[in-house]
Amino acid sequence: MAYKNLRHFIEKLEQEGELLRISTFVDPKLEIAEITDRVSKMPGGGKALLFENTGYDFPVLINSMGSYKRMCMALGVQELDDVTREIEDLFKMLSKPKESILDKLAMLPKLGQFASWMPKVVSGKGSCQEVVMANPDLGKLPVLTCWPKDGGPFITLPVIHTKDPLTGSRNVGMYRMQVFEKDMTGMHWHKHKVSAKHFMEYKKLNKRMPVAVVLGGDPVYTYSATAPLPENVDEYMLAGFLRKKKVELVKCITQPEIEVPADADFVIEGYVDPAEDLIWEGPFGDHTGYYSLADWYPRFHVTAITHRKDAVYPSTIVGIPPQEDAWIGKATERIFLAPIKMTLVPEIINMEMPVEGVFHNLVIAQIKKDYAGQAQKVMNAMWGAGQMMFNKILVVADEGEDITDYKKLAQYVFRHLNPATDIYLSQGPMDVLDHSCSKMGFGGKMCIDGTRKYEEETDNTYLEAVAPRDIDKASIMRQFPEIKDINSSLLAMDIPCILVAIQKNRPFHVRELNEQLYALPALAGVKMVLYVEHTVDVTDLASALWRFCNNMDPKRDSFVINKPASQAGRYIGAIGMDGTLKTRLLDNFERDWPNIIVADDATIRKVDAIWKDLQIGPFVASPSLKYKHQIYGEEAVVEQ
Known part of the structure; x- marks a missing residue:
């Protein structure tokens, strides 16, 4: 379904008993994050939280997609696999031979459906432009400071719009934004990202790069910005497909080259000047559960801020899993299984990304195995597929066990595994946030072939030893x-x-x-x-x-x-x-090593003191207490 705006989604969450309104004053600096961390680690992801009293004019919505049910609600489906099946049916229909005129005529309704998903630029202003700040000031937004060693407040759920200066193709991505001044942030796009490529094209042309940042609107916009789509595929086509209604866009006021959803809650317009010095951005408590280290990134200058009259500020926190992003990752895992199967790895049956693997670190692929070496073929295909190039550990299993039952899967994999011959090591591009690599963005990869082996794959110089049931x-x-x-x-x-x-x-x-x-x-x-x-x-x-x-x-x-x-x-x-x-x-490790993310004692005590007033339910202790003894000193980075 298509949500008319973020308020519409909030109403649906409340109707389904998935929202808690918090009227007690809570400070966006550290306190909202600490409360959210406790709630997001409750069974099933807890509830979505609407903080109505933050000292700002706008309420804060957080953890809105932080459960399986709420993720399904955001995408308008009963089950995430419903989307998988729909995409698979589309691929099958498009690839089916059209032998007769009737076969071709039968395609016409579906082609019309494709057209209905394409974004459309409409004239005039959108509801996202009902209010125009006379003097744009990010200090008027309840931007969260999430963790005590963060470099400052960060906009954590921005939907960032850029265009290729040569082709005009749009990219919609999500990159954190550290607020430095009332009208200036960092723009944390990694070198592998499409927006970073756009930036380099503008740099060659010696031109300012127009950028627009959207907050809120239909939650599908937020999800689509995180989706690992092929380059030059418009994210708003995916959004239109998911919501079964095209996205209507309007031109920005001060950056008219960029169009944004008319029903967004906030639009932050501005530019990045490639000729300008970079800014030292970070650290930031990241989705890995560790602080990502500070580095140099472009400056984003704000030229306008517009918003709806009833705007809600959406946010999220990331840190030690599980958090809300685990459910966004689960949606990606299910939705993109079909395209991987239909275009890259036809033998794949299922895919699983355990929460503990924080997306790229650990991926399990289940295949229908028909010949020797098939696991290695799948390994090479997956490591060459979009953001799967960042995968660190890939476990390949066959149809012998359900890969969602981790105990049975482990038993099956180890039963068919010779560690000396069935583990493959390689190197390649890695997530820039991976701190374990000796060189940033480049490191080792591992494929564990846990499939049953054909005779050609068996090395007879190895014997299988009986494993002990316990050790002293x-x-x-x-x-x-x-x-x-x-x-x-x-x-x-x-x-x-x-x-x-x-x-x-x-x-x-x-x-x-x-x-x-x-x-x-x-x-x-x-x-x-x-x-x-x-x-x-x-x-x-x-x-x-x-x-x-x-x-x-x-x-x-x-x-x-x-x-x-x-x-x-x-x-x-x-x-x-x-x-x-x-x-x-x-x-002999030459890079700095980051610390794990924990809340500071003062914030923990403050939230403990107000917990009863929040009316969330029985007291929940800070998850950070479990890890306090595991940090390496007071600083966010271990200096070696």
């Missing part, structure tokens, strides 16, 4: 005092993997320890050891996996073991992976 952790920890804890619980589930918390004290420590551990008879048959920092609670599998995925570069930090078996010339394969933090002293 106390004995191992006495022998290796740098090991602070071991989680061997997976062994009892027929998953031959253990997690080890280590306090490193010398260069190459993890590599050496891995060799020493695998020399122990007790670890025969354990196929994988995952190492994390000694401060990590390895008994909390979800949290430990999140830390591990963030902190490992697969190519640099994987150590394959070929352990001689009792039979001459035969081996047992195993692997250790180093998911600890990296330093110059111990790891």
